[in-house]
Amino acid sequence: MTTAREREAIQHDFQTKMNEDELLNCMRCGFCLPACPTYIESGMQEKYSPRGRIALMKAVKDGLIEPDEEVERSLDLCLGCRACEPVCPSGVKYGELLEDARDIINQNKKHSLPVRMLRKGVLDGLFPHQNRMINVSSLLGMYQRSGLSKVARKIGFMELFPESMATMEKVLPSVPKRKEMKHRLRHFEPDIVKKATVAFFTGCLMDTMFLETNQSTITLLQKVGCEVVVPEGQLCCGALHGHSGEKEKAKQMAKQNIEAFEQVQADYIITNAGGCGAFLIGYDHLLKDEPEWADRAKSFVSKLKDISAILVDLDFHHQHLRLPDQIVTYQDSCHLRNVMRTFDEPRTLLKAIGGVTFKEMEGADRCCGSAGIYNIVEPDMSMQILDHKMEHVKETKAATIVTANPGCLLQMKLGIEREGLTGRIRAVHIVDLLLEALN
Incomplete structure (x- = not known):
């Protein structure tokens, strides 16, 4: 619970730091409402819609309401999926407003001791340090x-934990040994005539728990003629910090990543995780007010490309790809679709695989409920969204659900386990499926 002094400080920072023009850019037209999962799942409560949240931000800024627990709850319940942005006729940058508001609240609110210790341990002590990861x-x-x-x-023992966390433990991937994660090659030659030099953003979880998927990504890039460099010194993209109201820490991580990738004269910077890609592509906004970094951030952003996009650009889908006959469906990564605007390319690749019948899932563009750590901090809403997602999965009769983000992948595996479909349906990252089809 916030104190009167904390609310006063929050209100002051809303008045001085929130983007007035962006808040006024919202026309209250309501196009965002049917795109917003929390608006729909909450029984169409306005305060849980993008339009409603912007109205609350504006009211706090104008001094019409206090930044009380109800305002904070509205912002906390947002998935940050940004599905509202592509459908907004005014082009409101809702994601930026949300992160600014969360940052202001977090910087002016004194958390309880257990929460402070957890945030410091995870956000300061773990994710910025790849060795610790x-x-x-x-x-x-x-x-x-x-x-x-x-x-x-x-x-x-697992029954001591919330049901969603206990089930998640069952579907975690097999983690490689420390030696495999620690000692890795940094340079890979193309398998055919060189077409491009790419720098690969490995990510934090992707380069530990999902190391095999990262290796698959490198192999596919080699197959299409890419020289692949894995820059040293790179670390977590900073998305968890940016979404959790730790903007200054996110800026520090962004600067370190930009410096690391500036050491490579690459044509492209490649990502294979939609959530990471979306935060990386926002580095120019994150650092826009720092003259020394603004242009460097723009240069970094200009080279970013999702793995599916470069594979299509370099005609991977024209190779001989084959899998046993099966129905395959695709669950969009919200950030890959809504922020990086990459959605046709994964479908092009999947439809090119012989033996695959691609079936579009109803609501494939709607969030699965993972949203970083949302399924941990907001398990009720997350599982409600996931249960509805699995209804649409079953309608496709698919044997394979394909995703393009580690959080989405774990969430879909969780959905399969919750529905008792283990052994009948599998969830797989798109690069692992493509390599399987190529081999």
């Missing part, structure tokens, strides 16, 4: 390989 992930790998995971389930 490797160490923590390797412990998870030991837990899996030692058989402790089976024992924990058998004795009912």
Whole structure:
């Protein structure tokens, strides 16, 4: 609960820091309403819509209401999927407004001691340090390989956790050994005549828990004629910090990543995680007020490309691709679709695979409820969204659900487990499926 002094400080910063022009840009037309998952799932409550949240921000800025718990709750319940942006006729940059508002509230609010310790441990002590990410992930790998995971389930230890977290533990990928994560090549030659030099953004979770998917990404890039460089010194994109009201920390991480990639004279910077890509492509906005970094951030952003986009550009879909006959459907990564505006390319690649019948899922462009750590901090709304998503999955009769983001992948695996469909439906990252089809 915020104190009167905290509310006063929050209101002051809303008045001085929130973008007045962007708030006024919202015409209140309501085009965003049917695109917003929380508006729909909450029974169409206006305060849980993009239009409603912008109205609350504007009211706080104008001093019409206090930034109380109800305002904060409205902002917290937002998935940040940004599905409202492509449908907005005024082009309101809702994602930027949301992050600015969350940052102001977080910087002026004193969290409880347990929350402060958790935020400091995770946001300061873990994600900005890839070596620590490797160490923590390797412990998870030991837990899996030692058989402790089976024992924990058998004795009912996992029942001490919320149902969604207990189920998530079952669907986590097999984590590679520490040596595999720690010692890796940094340079890869193309398999055919060189067409481009690309710098690969490996990410934090992608380069630990999903290391195999990163390796698959590099292999596919080699197959289409890319020289691949993995810059040293890169780290987490900063999305978790930016979405959690830690903008200054996100800026520090952005600067380190820009410096790391400036060391490579690459034609493109490639990502394979929609959530990372969307935050990376916002570095120019994040650093727009810092003269030393603004142009460097623009240069960085200009080279960004999702893996599916470069594969289509370099005609990967014209190669001989084959899988056993099956129906495949695709779940969009919200940020890949709504921010990076990449949605046709994954579908082009999937439709090019022999033996695959591609079936579009109803609401494929709607968030699955993962949204970073949303499924942990807002499990009720997340599972409500996921349950409706799985209804649409079952309607396709697909054997394979394809995603382009680690959070989405885990969420769809979670949905499969919750529906009792394990063994009948699988969820897979698009690059792993493409490599499977190529081999």
